[in-house]
Amino acid sequence: MNGKEKNNPKISIIIPVKNEGASLPILYEKIADIYKESFQNNEIIFINDGSTDNTQSVIEKLHSKDARVKAVQLRRNFGQTAAISAGFDIAQGEIIITMDADLQNDPADIPRLLDKINEGYDIVSGWRKNRKDKFLTRRLPSRIANFIISKLTGVYLHDYGCALKAYRKEALNGIRLYGDMHRFIPIFPSSQGFKVTEIAVIHHPRKFGKSKYGISRILKVIIDIATIQFFIKFLTKPMRLFGTLGIFFATAGLGINIYLTYLKLFQGLSISGRPLLLLGISLIIAGIQIASLGILGEVISRIYFESQNKKTYTVRKILR
16 A cells, blocks of 8 residues: 555445444554555545444544544444445445454455455455354354355355455446345456455454354355346346246146146046146146246336346446
8 A cells, every 4th residue: 555645546444333332443543554644535434333332432533533434323223234335325435445343354454455456356355264263153154155155156255254355446336235245245246247356364353242143144145146146147138037937837737738638538547636637737827927927027127227227238448
């Protein structure tokens, strides 16, 4: 982070906080040591996500002490994804850094993230290679989740759950976060052609607060990934998904009914009481309904893009 301020992009550090009053002064001092006085153009944004301790008063004291400290106080606890989204909405920086407030992420890694951005990457994700958490309840579920996410999305990162990440702001344009989607942010820009990489970062043992994640997160990850895959692969062509499934079910049902018809006409067997007949008819009906959903999805997709003048592509450069 050397050089004159005018030659450096503005940086926004977004930090969601909930009941982190004890850790914020320490975190602020560590970040301030990196920013230095010459980088007045940068900003530190604390998002108070419904804290019930003294977090808000601590943030206000830091704001009065340093104009680079900005803050958003949410009316209640909306979750980490919503808090990060609120930070994205007000961030003014060309480069956006996200990190946790519990001091497990180390601000000393920020210059290394920025160096990687300067190499031409659009997103740099932290990798807690030597993670200081319990194996059974934190590291094992994380490894399983990261393996599933990487295999299903084709975006291979060792540590999707690491909050310490750097983004070029243009890579975040058009991204809207819902549910618990914050950990999957790199997937969306990658699908649009933005360059994603990762670096090993420092990870400290937890000193404040209590983790909110455990082994149950694996099921949530699978559900979220199914949603993400739909939006990435089928948002502009839902008929590809629903049409294929509809044809599969209808064909299976038709095959069953042709078989039963053969038994009736050529072997003289009764088919009226067979569960297979009901299955065949049900599969045909289900196939027609699923294909109909595809047609409806095509209509909704066009309304979604055309009503908001959204593009189905992203542009890197135009030469005129």
